Amino acid sequence: MMTNTPRFRGGRARLAAMVLWYLAGSAVGAVVLAMGIAIFAADSNLVVRLQSTDAADRDWWKSQVPTGDRIDWRLRGRRRQTTFPGLEIVEYKAGAYSLETGQPETATATRVDAGWPFSCLTGSSWYLMPASSPPGSPIILEMNAFQFRTASGSRIVPWRPRPMGLLLDSIVMGLLVAIGPVGWLLARRIERRIRGRCPACGYPGVGARCSECGRVGQHSDPVQDDPDRPMLTREP
Ligand SMILES: [Zn+2]
Known part of the structure; x- marks a missing residue:
């Protein structure tokens, strides 16, 4: 075997x-799709x-809420979940x-999770009216997301990658x-084989070795068409 020749190692590095x-x-394709x-x-x-x-919703709120300097955050009412293939939008009130x-x-x-077939990006958008004195302006901010205006309104687009989801989506996208x-x-190879041409380059002829590109066929003849072999050993 020639596993240690530099040429083979170079080919392996190029493949990697x-x-x-x-x-x-x-x-990149998975992120653009999401x-x-x-x-x-x-x-x-x-x-x-x-x-x-x-409990998962409460944990998410407490770990993500950007206005943490409040006492006793509690989720109120139910969560409103909007879904679409590759998209999940969850609205919370607390x-x-x-x-x-x-x-x-x-x-x-x-909270917006996007990605297909698995969620690979996550981000959120927040709105809080502070009970300060005197009354201040509302706190509105995006975390790991940005607003995108469309004809039908504003969309929250997440950008923070979720490693496992991104890996799986990348594999699916690559396939x-x-x-x-x-x-x-x-x-093309099957068609060339049927028409009796070299499967690699399409040159006519079904010899053991293609005379155009040098491809050696899988079903070799008993006598190899080897240029190193002396002419005398060939059959007439
Ligand atoms: Zn060929």
Whole structure:
């Protein structure tokens, strides 16, 4: 075997570089798809449900709320979940007491997870009216997300990657992108074989070795067409 020749190692490094480039391209594709779904998901196809909140929702709120200097955050009512293939929008409402005035405050948050087939981006949008004295202006901010204005209104587009989701989406995206060219190459090889041409380059002739590109056929003849072999050993 020639596993240790520099040429083989170079080929392996080139293959690894190609795979890395392919995965990077697939990851970019997965992110673009996720953002595209978040922006362009048709309003008429969005499914809205009201659901009761659980411990996971409370944990999410407490770990994410950007206005933490309030007393006793509690989720209020149910969460409003809007879904579309590759998109999940969850709206929360919660109450707390202002540290400054002791007055009750209400905040809302919209959490957006996007990505297909798995959620690969996450982000949220917040709105809080502070019970300060004198009354101030509302706190409105996006966390790991940005607003995108469309004809039907404003959309929250998340950008923070979720590592596992991004990896899985990249693999799916890479496979989907590969199906087209690989299928075309396979079909071309089969067609060339049927027409008695070299499967690699299409040159006519079905010898053991293609005289055009040097490809050695899989079903070799008993006598190899080897240029190193002396002419005398050939059959007439
Ligand atoms: Zn050939």
